[in-house]
Amino acid sequence: MKIYPLLMLGALLGLSQCQKNDPAPVDQLPPATQTGANTFGCLLNGQPWTPQGNNGKPNFTVSYDPGYAGGALQVKTYRYVEPNQVRQGITFGAANVTQAGFYSFDLPNSNSAFYTDLSQPSPCDYIGDPPRVTYQKGTLTITRLDLTQGVVSGTFSFTLYQPGCDTVRVTNGRFDKKL
Template sequence: MPLNSRITALLLATLLGLSQCKKNEPAPVDQLPSATQTGANTFGCLLNGQPWTPKGYYSRPNFIVTYDPGYDGGSLQVRTYRYPDDSSPGQYIIFGGGQIAKPGAYPFVLKGNREAFFVDLGQQTLCKEFEEAPALTYRAGTLTVTRLDLNAGIIAGTFAFTLYKPGCDTIKVTQGRFDKKL
């Protein structure tokens, strides 16, 4: 084999070998805490396909769950925030509502008893808060309570929702899970 052919073959083999190298980064959902029901004090979801977990501390815990069985047929509130880095403003995910008295699926609605919210203080004014109608024009999704055990003081579940308001990117929260000791 002539020298030029050997060099060409060697270069092609090297390029082929390099093209097969991939970083073994975990999938976004694999970067979330497991969906447990043990009171593990965990929360995570994918926010527009990226892992989102509570982070930072701003004078109160970054993951709070309250449940009052005597109010509104069972009232649940899940409140969490994160500071992506030391110089970034906070992001908040909040959801819950009433008429949650046992494990089961509960829909989020645009106006009414069960709602989900997202706030990103780092966004422009128009798109920083996805909270209430009429500015918020679409809210749909489901909260599924998988464990509600008042004797053990544990509440756990999964959630997903979509929020939209004109002029802003859609907020899609998927693969959500929480597990909290009350």
């Protein structure tokens, strides 16, 4: 028995199993910081999602009004997706935000999360308003709310379901913004 051909065959089989090691989707997101770094990222149905493009308005804004609804926070972001530059957006907000802490998006609740994908037919192009949305569950954790320095940071995740539409799953979300 000749060992040389078997070794060559083994080496070729071993080489054929080499794969490019792409970074995990979560590793493609900006880091979770608390410095006012102007960053936003999440996984949308397992794929990295960050703001991109511009329609004349900023693609990532955060507003906080301490005098409205006991302290109202709103995060809005959008991006344009190739090949046709279709707009997608993620928006969420919470009331009674006075300090760092945990806030729920669960229905029924005044806190809310929305997803827009203009490539989808109506009514699946906008998911987030009850009574069309029958399932909304998630969390927002404010990790820093510093009005003196003008910085708000946090993490988030949520799931939205509207009958007749695909479920929207947002995970590993993080944002860090100067107010």
